[in-house]
Amino acid sequence: MTPAPTVRRVLGGGPFAEIGEPALAVTDERSGTVAVGGDLGHIQWSGNGTADSGWTGHRIGVYEQDGLRCRTLVRSRYPVRSLAFHPALPLLAVGTGSYDGGYFFTGELLLIHLDSGEPVSALKYPREVLDVEWxxxxxLRLVLAPWDDWDNPRASEEGHTVVVTRSDWRAVGQGTIGSAELAVPAEPAVRQDHSAAARRFLADLATSAGRQWSVRRRVWAVEGTEDGRVLAALDGVLAESWLPSGDLQWAVEDEEGGRQLIPAPDGVSVWTNAERRGRLKPEGGREVSAPRTARISVDTGQVLETLNPGTFTVLVAAGRRTVLRRLDGRRELSQRLLMFDLDGPVKGPEAGPVNGPKVGHFDLFNHPFPVRRASRPYVLVGTVPDQPHRDKWVAALEADGTLRRLFPHSWVPEEHHYGGPAVEMGRSLVHAGAVHRHQGFPPGSAYVVRRSPDGSVEWQHRTDHQATALDTDGDTVYVAYNSGALTALDAGDGSVRWHTELKVDGAPTTALSLAVAPRGHLLIGTVDGRILECPTRP
Known part of the structure; x- marks a missing residue:
């Protein structure tokens, strides 16, 4: 197997990037380190939720105060509620947890061994741990939320305070603190929000080290240009451009941020769309900002035109046509594609975009099918009118505006496949997805497959984790997974050329987007807001 390439350059990096939005931070003067709990967020948006299964964005990072290097990074299943360094041992106690939205307050007590970076989940049964103190x-003093709020309307205001004693906390094993040891009466307990204090503390710590800190998260799309610039869409930024020198050229801010980048056929502009979610109004109720789909100049960052389809949409673009797919299909099972050309809306009998063929309702698990390097627009469509997630087909929008079904999305008729990223390669399509069963996604249910024009399988590669992005240089298919893995497959037979766990300066990260740049290197957009440049060969 060929050795995996290494990260050559990082754009958009900075201190504490690994933990995302901070929840709290504590220092340990004895070891000269600071522990930070944070959240990178979910890896789904209104137009694509296929990669979020099995994902957690909660992180605990331990940093050196001198230089701010990330020494240890641990994933957590639940939000981080509290942190405490052991007074003598290289050990960090972490309380995590949250309300599940139904009945239960679930979480863990994590004991992170700082010499090895290994975490131990010490409670036998899940409990939300509100506070830890040595x-x-x-x-070790713990404050635990009640088990649930069944018949207890004050559960969210109470906690169980208990002191657990061990002669050697390094020897505490997985699930060795049982419920009997934690059985104490409930009393009033305050849930504290430390996020604002954590943000101030990290900003001051970065300033003291001669650096600047700000939160960057989730690079949803990344593209390279012929002249070596790098374009990205991420949280809070509709689109941004980085020069070959590594300097930020321009950025177009947005309240939510861009989710897709589609190079326009003129070669000097790019299409992007912004997420739009409901927000609580101060006077009550919810409001949603107007949808934003824009074409932006690559040279200047100027917004050249804005489309107003009246609802949030997914970009499906190829050739000289920009196609939008509505995401409000819950109200209408029979939706139509909206078609625009490069110079603005295509005028039909009435002003506005041309209504394309019917494609049915879109949901963020069944229908995402973003195809890179597409010669024509591709979509996934169902054939059962009142159940558009059933019997899905890969379909292409032809030049005359008609939609032609190419082949069933699932090559095994009795299997139900979720959508995923894809790339056109010659006359074939390579696409990723997962087989959904009643029990969810068992091991081996995720795949990357190459399909011939008639839908027959040329090769398939099975994995345990769902793909976040893929692209090809014609010889190799590069696939990123929500586990943090990056794999290169032989485009001809699907064999593994190399496989690596993605890391930046020794700390693990996860690719959310990737693209093979025109100059041949691999661009990777990460969940923690960074853009990595790697050679495609070792």
Whole structure:
């Protein structure tokens, strides 16, 4: 197997990038380190939720105060509620948890061994741990939320305070603190929000080190240009451009941020769209800002035109035509594509975009099918009118505006496949997805497959984790997974050329987007807001 390439350059990096939005931070003067709990967010948006299964964005990072290097990074299943360094041992106690939205307050007590970076989940049963505090080298005070709020309307205001004693906390194993040891009466307990204090603390710490800190998260799309610039769409930024020198050229801000980048056929502009979610109004109720789909100049960052389809849409573009697919299909099972040309809306009998063929309702699990390097627009459509997630087909929009079904999305008739990223390669399509069963996604249910024009399988590669993005240089297919893995497959037979766990300066990260740039290197947009440049060969 060929060795995996290494990261050559990082754009958009900075201190504490690994933990995303901080929830709290504590220092340990004895070891000269600071522990930070944070959240990178979910990896789904209104137009694509296929990669979020099995994902958690909660992180605990331990950083050196001198230089701010990330020494340890641990994933958490639940939000981080509290942190405490052991007074003598290289050990960090972490309380995590949240309300599940139904009945239960679930979470963990994590004991992170700082010499190895290995975490131990010490509770036998899931409990939300609101607070941790070392009373001595042998005694750990815990405040736990109630099990649930069944018949207890004050559960969210109460907690169980208990002191757990161990002679050697390094020897505490997985699930060794049982419920009997935690059985104490409930009393009033305050849930504290430390996020504002954590943000101030990290900003001050970065300033003291001669650096600047700000939160960047989730690079949803990345593209390279012929002249070596790098374009990206990410949280809070509709689109941005980085020069070959590594300097930020321009950025177009947005309240939510861009989710897709589609190079326009003129070669000097790019289409992008912004997420739009409901927000709570101060006077009550919810409001949603107007949809934003824009074409932006690559040279200047100027917004050249804005489309107003009246609802949030997914971009499906190829050739000289820009196609939008509505995402409000819950109200209408029979939706139509909206078609625009490069110079603005295509005028039909009435002003506005041309209504294209019917494609049915869109949902963020069944129908995402973003195809890179597409010679024509591709969509996934169902054949059962009142159940558009059933019997899905890969379909292409022809030049005359008609929609032609190419082949069934699932090559095994009795299997139900979720959508995923794709790339056109010659006359074939390579696409990723997952087989959904009643129990969810068992091991081996995720795949990357190459399909011939008639839909027959040329090769398939099975994995345990769902793909976030893929692209090809014609010889190799590069696939990123929500586990943090990056794999290169032989485009001809699907064999693995190399496989690596993506890391930046030794700390793991996860690719959310990727693209093979015109100059041949691999661009990777990460969940923590960075853009990585890697050679496609070692």
């Amino acid at each position: 009373r001595s080298e042998t005694a």
